[in-house]
Amino acid sequence: MAARQRWSPGDAVWLPDKELAFRACVAGDGQELPAALRREPRFPAAGYADAVELRWANEANLLENLCLRYRQGQIYTNVSHVLLAINPHRQLPHLYGESMMKQAGPHPYTVAALALRRRRQGPQAIVVSGESGAGKTETAKIIMRYLEVTSQKELPEKLTAVSRVLESLGHAETRQNPNSSRFGKYLTMRIGRHSISTQVTTYMLEASRVIAGGRNFHIFYEALGAEPGLGPAWAARRKELEAALEALGLQALTTPLLRAVAGIWRILQHLREGEIEEDEVSEMASACQLLGLSFQSLQASLRHRRLRVGAEDLALPRAAKQRGALLRGLAVAAYSRLFHGVVRRMSDNLADLGPEEEELGILDMYGFEDLQNNQLEQLLINYTNERLQLFFCDQLLVKEQQLCLSEGLKLDLGERETSGRQVLDNLDIVLNVLDDCSMQRLRSGGGGEALELLLRRTGEARRRGHVAGRFAVRHYAGEVTYLTSGWLDANDSQPLPEVAELLQTSSNDLLHLERQTSKRPCQSVNKRHRSDLEALMKKLSAMGVHFIRCFRPNKEQSADFVDRGFLLQQLRGCGVHQVLQVMQRGFPHRVSLQQVAARLPGGFSERVGAEVLMVALQVPRSDWRVGVTQLFLKAAHRDALEALLADDRPLDPALLQEAARRSRRLRWRRAFHALSLVRFLSRGAAQRARSAALRRKLRAALLAAFFLCAARRAARARRLAAKADGLQVPAPASAVLGTIRSETPEDQTGTLLEQAKSEKAERALRELARPCKRRRPSKAVSVEGGVLLEMLPKRRLCLVEP
Numbered sequence: 001m002a003a004r005q006r007w008s009p010g011d012a013v014w015l016p017d018k019e020l021a022f023r024a025c026v027a028g029d030g031q032e033l034p035a036a037l038r039r040e041p042r043f044p045a046a047g048y049a050d051a052v053e054l055r056w057a058n059e060a061n062l063l064e065n066l067c068l069r070y071r072q073g074q075i076y077t078n079v080s081h082v083l084l085a086i087n088p089h090r091q092l093p094h095l096y097g098e099s100m101m102k103q104a105g106p107h108p109y110t111v112a113a114l115a116l117r118r119r120r121q122g123p124q125a126i127v128v129s130g131e132s133g134a135g136k137t138e139t140a141k142i143i144m145r146y147l148e149v150t151s152q153k154e155l156p157e158k159l160t161a162v163s164r165v166l167e168s169l170g171h172a173e174t175r176q177n178p179n180s181s182r183f184g185k186y187l188t189m190r191i192g193r194h195s196i197s198t199q200v201t202t203y204m205l206e207a208s209r210v211i212a213g214g215r216n217f218h219i220f221y222e223a224l225g226a227e228p229g230l231g232p233a234w235a236a237r238r239k240e241l242e243a244a245l246e247a248l249g250l251q252a253l254t255t256p257l258l259r260a261v262a263g264i265w266r267i268l269q270h271l272r273e274g275e276i277e278e279d280e281v282s283e284m285a286s287a288c289q290l291l292g293l294s295f296q297s298l299q300a301s302l303r304h305r306r307l308r309v310g311a312e313d314l315a316l317p318r319a320a321k322q323r324g325a326l327l328r329g330l331a332v333a334a335y336s337r338l339f340h341g342v343v344r345r346m347s348d349n350l351a352d353l354g355p356e357e358e359e360l361g362i363l364d365m366y367g368f369e370d371l372q373n374n375q376l377e378q379l380l381i382n383y384t385n386e387r388l389q390l391f392f393c394d395q396l397l398v399k400e401q402q403l404c405l406s407e408g409l410k411l412d413l414g415e416r417e418t419s420g421r422q423v424l425d426n427l428d429i430v431l432n433v434l435d436d437c438s439m440q441r442l443r444s445g446g447g448g449e450a451l452e453l454l455l456r457r458t459g460e461a462r463r464r465g466h467v468a469g470r471f472a473v474r475h476y477a478g479e480v481t482y483l484t485s486g487w488l489d490a491n492d493s494q495p496l497p498e499v500a501e502l503l504q505t506s507s508n509d510l511l512h513l514e515r516q517t518s519k520r521p522c523q524s525v526n527k528r529h530r531s532d533l534e535a536l537m538k539k540l541s542a543m544g545v546h547f548i549r550c551f552r553p554n555k556e557q558s559a560d561f562v563d564r565g566f567l568l569q570q571l572r573g574c575g576v577h578q579v580l581q582v583m584q585r586g587f588p589h590r591v592s593l594q595q596v597a598a599r600l601p602g603g604f605s606e607r608v609g610a611e612v613l614m615v616a617l618q619v620p621r622s623d624w625r626v627g628v629t630q631l632f633l634k635a636a637h638r639d640a641l642e643a644l645l646a647d648d649r650p651l652d653p654a655l656l657q658e659a660a661r662r663s664r665r666l667r668w669r670r671a672f673h674a675l676s677l678v679r680f681l682s683r684g685a686a687q688r689a690r691s692a693a694l695r696r697k698l699r700a701a702l703l704a705a706f707f708l709c710a711a712r713r714a715a716r717a718r719r720l721a722a723k724a725d726g727l728q729v730p731a732p733a734s735a736v737l738g739t740i741r742s743e744t745p746e747d748q749t750g751t752l753l754e755q756a757k758s759e760k761a762e763r764a765l766r767e768l769a770r771p772c773k774r775r776r777p778s779k780a781v782s783v784e785g786g787v788l789l790e791m792l793p794k795r796r797l798c799l800v801e802p
């Protein structure tokens with residue numbers, strides 16, 4: 001989306017605007033508007049169902065397109081493989097009828113249909129992400145409805161029951177959403193011939209919400225359903241919860257669960273000020289009864305802290321603040337154990353899964369968070385989102401590259417995202433240090449300092465001003481400031497020893513510690529979360545992934561308007577602009593070759609037809625490609641695509657004929673170039689072969705010269721020796737010449753030697769004249785020749801072959 005510096009008169013542009021995000025303008029002659037973006041000249045009345053159809057694929061046009069569609073009740077829009085969904089905050093029944101299940105176009109139904117079709121190729125996953133209140137849970141429900149209807153198999157009653165129980169235990173009313181899920185959820189479905197089996201995995205419950213002071217988890221109000229001031233709705237919801245537990249065969253859990261929740265609620269009533277006075281301790285009796293705890297034990301723990309010094313046990317009196325901290329720890333730990341205890345029992349009841357290939361998963365993860373006071377929990381949530389975002393960008397590139405590859409196109413779609421990886425690396429360092437501090441049981445002072453030191457050193461996590469105890473991280477969705485206080489406690493997956501002991505002795509099984517596997521003994525919160533996330537990412541990497549991105553239209557949860565600035569911020573935050581960038585680099589407009597062929601009179605093959613049309617529409621050669629099944633066009637050629645697809649605009653036959661001629665010429669020219677290239681390359685090969693032959697001949701000549709000289713020298717030496725001794729010339733020095741086996745009379749040796757010498761030279765010269773062929777040395781080379789065989793590299797020995 002390169003911003004043009006100079007504009008022509010009448011160019012439609014978008015200029016940044018504080019209120020509207022972008023303001024529509026018309027450029028003057030040669031005007032310099034560096035921050036301006038090219039405006040789409042005209043949108044179709046219903047907007048573009050797929051934003052890659054935009055002629056100018058930039059974020060301003062994307063935003064305008066989304067708003068245009070939203071105003072007409074079209075909340076879904078595609079950006080290539082990604083589905084964007086804007087929360088309507090009102091019921092839109094026309095979007096979810098069964099007739100919609102058969103239609104193409106942007107919809108969660110279409111995503112589910114694609115995932116279902118592809119599940120035979122391997123396990124598929126649908127990742128639904130977005131801010132809190134953006135509509136993730138609703139979207140997941142829409143997908144499940146589709147699966148139920150189209151597979152004509154009843155979704156197991158248990159699945160609905162699981163969702164209902166999880167809603168009670170893990171959802172709460174927040175500022176953004178009256179039914180906000182405060183944990184991550186991955187739902188696995190295996191669709192067999194006769195049934196669908198399911199399994200649920202949960203990720204990091206925001207257990208600190210129990211003591212946060214605002215609205216608590218729904219189950220608290222359901223447990224107290226009949227209490228005055230709560231309204232009849234909660235009583236009805238309590239009945240639903242009981243029915244869901246019964247459907248799961250867990251009716252035995254109803255009473256202990258609701259009693260324990262009521263017990264925690266009692267504790268919370270005394271915790272309003274954060275401190276517990278001495279006389280208030282006695283009021284804990286009813287809470288203990290509901291939780292199945294020993295009141296005496298709790299009383300003792302609240303009054304005194306036990307400390308072991310050497311062999312001596314000391315009991316130090318607790319202050320009101322310390323009593324408050326202990327009770328807070330007890331409430332959080334008890335709720336966390338309740339949640340995990342129920343989830344574990346539900347999973348045990350659902351465990352019967354089919355073969356892995358049939359798997360279809362739906363991931364509903366908590367969205368990016370930036371609260372007033374961001375703690376370790378928010379850091380872990382944002383860490384998760386950062387991982388998912390990186391995964392999204394990688395997958396996007398991979399998918400586009402796969403499509404190009406399958407269509408036989410060679411495109412440079414740019415590098416993979418790296419800044420997110422850097423942020424993650426730095427956060428990993430921070431979280432590892434936190435674990436080290438936790439291991440050494442360093443309390444606030446030491447641990448906090450170590451963390452801060454490290455934070456100052458890491459590039460992305462940098463200190464803000466001189467405020468101690470804070471640091472900021474530049475996430476993909478914006479900068480978030482975190483407080484470091486209380487991290488060590490928050491990172492401790494184990495409650496205080498007194499609390500753990502108390503809960504372990506409870507008469508309520510749900511409050512007992514979950515079974516520990518030997519692999520993960522007592523991991524810290526952050527370590528456990530990261531290892532769960534790692535396993536999830538590994539799983540997703542091996543699956544076909546489909547993305548749905550959900551957005552909030554405004555902060556007010558109103559169905560009446562779109563806050564464009566707020567929506568733009570979310571679009572930027574979830575990396576839709578990266579999708580657009582990739583599209584911009586590639587060929588975002590696609591049309592099937594069959595459709596192209598249908599626009600032409602007969603006589604053209606699909607590929608040739610596409611070429612002819614491109615020539616006729618005068619699209620520059622660099623702006624289109626013909627793939628195996630589709631014609632690809634650059635972003636700026638939307639008009640050409642429209643001309644191509646509009647049935648009511650007949651193509652001029654004369655123009656087509658001319659285009660066909662030009663296309664033929666083009667193809668001939670291409671064929672000629674290809675031939676020339678082949679000739680050039682083969683000429684090069686012949687040239688290389690000739691020079692190799694010449695090199696071999698030169699080597700042969702040198703060797704021949706060497707043999708001649710050696711033979712001559714040896715003969716002269718023998719003649720001289722014979723002259724001096726007056727003796728006969730001895731047998732020939734066949735060791736040098738190699739191939740001569742002398743059985744001739746001794747008097748003929750001199751002549752033979754000369755003869756052999758000249759024969760050898762002649763043979764070498766003949767070899768020079770012979771066309772070169774690589775030959776392996778013959779086995780018939782004589783024993784004397786063997787001396788040479790050893791001395792010279794083997795491939796050169798063909799020269800001494802007789």
Ligand SMILES: Nc1ncnc2c1ncn2[C@@H]1O[C@H](COP(=O)(O)OP(=O)(O)OP(=O)(O)O)[C@@H](O)[C@H]1O
Binds near residue numbers: 091367
């Ligand atoms: N497609 C839809 N049609 C009608 N209403 C919707 C739709 N999607 C969301 N909503 C409304 O928005 C509210 C919030 O949606 P939802 O609970 O799915 O958000 P979420 O993204 O899961 O939030 P959180 O992350 O906090 O759990 C719903 O209670 C519902 O009223």
